[in-house]
Amino acid sequence: xxxxxxxxxxxxxxxxxxxxxxxxxxxxxxxxxxxxxxxxxxxxxxxxxxxxxxxxxxxxxxxxxxxxxxxxxxxxxxxxxxxxxxxxxxxxxxxxxxxxxxxxxxxxxxxxxxxxxxxxxxxxxxxxxxxxxxxxxxxxxxxxxxxxxxxxxxxxxxxxxxxxxxxxxxxxxxxxxxxxxxxxxxxxxxxxxxxxxxxxxxxxxxxxxxxxxxxxxxxxxxxxxxxxx
Amino acid sequence: xxxxxxxxxxxxxxxxxxxxxxxxxxxxxxxxxxxxxxxxxxxxxxxxxxxxxxxxxxxxxxxxxxxxxxxxxxxxxxxxxxxxxxxxxxxxxxxxxxxxxxxxxxxxxxxxxxxxxxxxxxxxxxxxxxxxxxxxxxxxxxxxxxxxxxxxxxxxxxxxxxxxxxxxxxxxxxxxxxxxxxxxxxxxxxxxxxxxxxxxxxxxxxxxxxxxxxxxxxxxxxxxxxxxxxxxxxxxxxxxxxxxxxxxxxxxx
Ligand SMILES: Nc1ncnc2c1ncn2[C@@H]1O[C@H](COP(=O)(O)OP(=O)(O)OP(=O)(O)O)[C@@H](O)[C@H]1O
Ligand SMILES: [Mg+2]
Numbered sequence: 001x002x003x004x005x006x007x008x009x010x011x012x013x014x015x016x017x018x019x020x021x022x023x024x025x026x027x028x029x030x031x032x033x034x035x036x037x038x039x040x041x042x043x044x045x046x047x048x049x050x051x052x053x054x055x056x057x058x059x060x061x062x063x064x065x066x067x068x069x070x071x072x073x074x075x076x077x078x079x080x081x082x083x084x085x086x087x088x089x090x091x092x093x094x095x096x097x098x099x100x101x102x103x104x105x106x107x108x109x110x111x112x113x114x115x116x117x118x119x120x121x122x123x124x125x126x127x128x129x130x131x132x133x134x135x136x137x138x139x140x141x142x143x144x145x146x147x148x149x150x151x152x153x154x155x156x157x158x159x160x161x162x163x164x165x166x167x168x169x170x171x172x173x174x175x176x177x178x179x180x181x182x183x184x185x186x187x188x189x190x191x192x193x194x195x196x197x198x199x200x201x202x203x204x205x206x207x208x209x210x211x212x213x214x215x216x217x218x219x220x221x222x223x224x225x226x227x228x229x
Numbered sequence: 230x231x232x233x234x235x236x237x238x239x240x241x242x243x244x245x246x247x248x249x250x251x252x253x254x255x256x257x258x259x260x261x262x263x264x265x266x267x268x269x270x271x272x273x274x275x276x277x278x279x280x281x282x283x284x285x286x287x288x289x290x291x292x293x294x295x296x297x298x299x300x301x302x303x304x305x306x307x308x309x310x311x312x313x314x315x316x317x318x319x320x321x322x323x324x325x326x327x328x329x330x331x332x333x334x335x336x337x338x339x340x341x342x343x344x345x346x347x348x349x350x351x352x353x354x355x356x357x358x359x360x361x362x363x364x365x366x367x368x369x370x371x372x373x374x375x376x377x378x379x380x381x382x383x384x385x386x387x388x389x390x391x392x393x394x395x396x397x398x399x400x401x402x403x404x405x406x407x408x409x410x411x412x413x414x415x416x417x418x419x420x421x422x423x424x425x426x427x428x429x430x431x432x433x434x435x436x437x438x439x440x441x442x443x444x445x446x447x448x449x450x451x452x453x454x455x456x457x458x459x460x461x462x463x464x465x466x467x468x469x470x471x472x473x474x475x476x477x478x479x480x481x482x
Contacts, residue, residue: 053308132279132321133341133393134313143344147331228330229375 011191012199019182020206024180026168027100031161033104038111042054045116063109068102069170075102076174092177099171103164110160118153151225158218165211179203230293232257232428233397238287240273242306246320247273248284249452255445257396258426260461262433262443266475267326271432275399278430280316293319293395320395324402326382328374328389334361335370338389345403347393360388364418382410384418389420400421416442436476440464441442 044056063071076098079087088094122145130140169180183203186196193199232254240248247270255261263271276282278289280297289297296315328337338357347353364384373377374382383403390398400419404412415465416438422429423442433439439446439460446463450457456469467473 061425067345092361123327125323125325126329128281129329130322131281131391134317134345135341136313137309139344143340144329151331228373 008193008196011193012186012196012202015182015185015191015200016203016206018217019179019203021178022096022176023168023206024179024210026096026103026171026176027165029106030164030168031098033100034107036112037108039115041108041112042115042119045112046119060109060112062111063106063167068106069173070165071106072099072102072170072173075105095171095174095176098174099176102228103168107160107164111157114153114156114160115149117156118149121152122148125176147225154218154221154225158214158222161218162211162214165214166203166207169207179206230257231255231290232292233430234288234290234293235278236288238277238289240270240276240277240282241287242287244440248277249453251287251427251449251452251454253445253454255428256479257428259444260423260429260431260442261445261447262431262439263447263449264433264436264439264463264475265447265449265455268451270362270452271449272401275321275401275430275432278397278399278436279319279321280312281321282379310407317393318396320387320393320398321396322383322390322398322400322403325378326374326386326406328382328385330374332386333371334366334377337374338373338392341389345393348351353392357392357445358398360391361385362389363421364388365414380412380414383407383415386465387418391427397430399426400429401431402434404433404435413455433437435455436464450475 039058043055045053045060046055047053076088076095087096088098092185126144126148127140130144135143168178171178172184174178175181180203183200186193186199188194235254236252238248238251239246251270251274253261257467263274265271271280277284284297284299286299288300292464295317295356329340332340335354335357338360339353342348342353342356343350348356358367358370361370364387366388368379368386369377369385374385377385383406387403403419404415407415412435416435419429420438420442424456431439431443443460446458446460447454448463448467448469450471452477456463456467456472463472464476467476
């Protein structure tokens with residue numbers, strides 16, 4: 001029994017690593033896209049031009065109010081039904097592109113609410129104190145309010161980013177070959193191994209390690225910002 | 230020459246006229262106390278002087294030079310840079326202090342002079358240390374605002390405002406957010422500034438303080454200057470029935 005495990009382990013390990021790489025890639029691409037897009041969306045949602053803020057807030061409500069899994073399925077399949085062909089391209093690359101778009105858009109909407117809370121959470125008195133001291137708008141933003149916004153944004157943002165680590169597994173629904181897909185493959189039979197459940201359990205360790213490292217990093221950042229309130 | 234002249238200032242929020250034809254003058258080195266019941270427009274007046282609000286009508290003159298004229302259409306669209314230059318004639322100490330929480334005491338005081346390029350860094354710092362000593366907080370130079378009491382925070386805020394040497398320093402109820410036992414130290418600091426030649430406008434509910442420190446007292450009610458005069462005139466011989474009522478109400482507590 002143990003011999004079998006020793007024999008299977010390198011094969012599983014290699015397959016899971018490849019799957020994890022895809023998970024990591026989706027995670028990073030989502031962050032890279034959603035962090036700036038979320039900021040833009042938050043400006044839209046706070047716009048003084050009412051039609052724009054209504055529209056943006058409506059979109060945020062829909063995206064945050066419905067399951068990411070449905071959004072993934074719709075974004076992957078719907079264009080194909082309209083245009084009669086798969087706009088995302090074929091194979092793994094196409095699925096990755098569709099998953100990236102769905103994740104970036106979904107997470108940008110969540111991030112936008114966090115940015116908004118951080119921006120609006122800085123008391124108006126801070127800006128006024130800067131104005132009265134004759135500072136320019138950009139001096140007030142960079143020297144007075146920015147760090148206070150960052151301090152307000154970091155805790156909810158770290159929660160959301162750790163949720164993203166786990167949410168990447170949802171891309172499995174459009175058959176993206178991320179780590180869960182790789183683990184599950186051995187259950188069905190892959191590379192001479194079939195009916196093995198342990199690789200699937202083993203994928204959990206990747207997630208735990210990954211989110212554990214992120215938790216430590218975010219805690220450090222929060223501590224760094226804890227000298228003021 | 231008067232340090233500050235306010236002429237026919239008006240300010241409305243929507244249909245609500247909060248300042249109705251406010252006019253007064255103040256000589257250099259004088260302290261003006263503004264008293265009045267809640268909602269009378271005292272804060273709004275200080276905010277107009279500091280350009281946090283823009284008056285709808287009227288003029289503001291500092292040292293006989295017009296720095297704001299709402300009635301002159303050419304000046305109505307003042308550029309942001311002009312407003313910044315004009316507001317440097319004034320300093321404002323807020324009721325809620327509004328110190329910058331991420332900076333220590335010294336940096337709170339040096340930030341604006343540094344960003345405005347008011348001298349070499351070591352000169353700015355030396356001046357800031359002097360001011361911090363003047364408000365009695367030399368031991369707290371590297372403390373962050375969250376480590377200070379309300380009274381100490383307000384004293385830092387005063388030093389911060391002084392760092393730009395404004396012509397006129399305004400205080401909006403500087404002790405209202407403080408516990409009663411802390412108001413004394415802040416009022417003491419403000420009193421101490423009087424010996425210098427700072428011209429000050431102090432909105433306050435501390436009648437004893439207004440009486441002992443002010444050269445001139447304005448009583449505001451419902452957006453108008455109901456009564457104006459020396460402390461002796463306003464507190465000793467109030468003419469307006471509203472002021473008489475206001476002063477009596479205070480005495481009951
Ligand atoms: N930004 C604003 N928008 C609308 N109304 C305002 C605004 N600021 C002040 N007001 C109104 O203007 C009136 C005067 O307010 P102000 O704060 O100047 O009074 P105050 O004399 O300072 O009162 P207090 O003693 O309570 O501080 C109040 O009725 C207030 O509701
Ligand atoms: Mg007020």
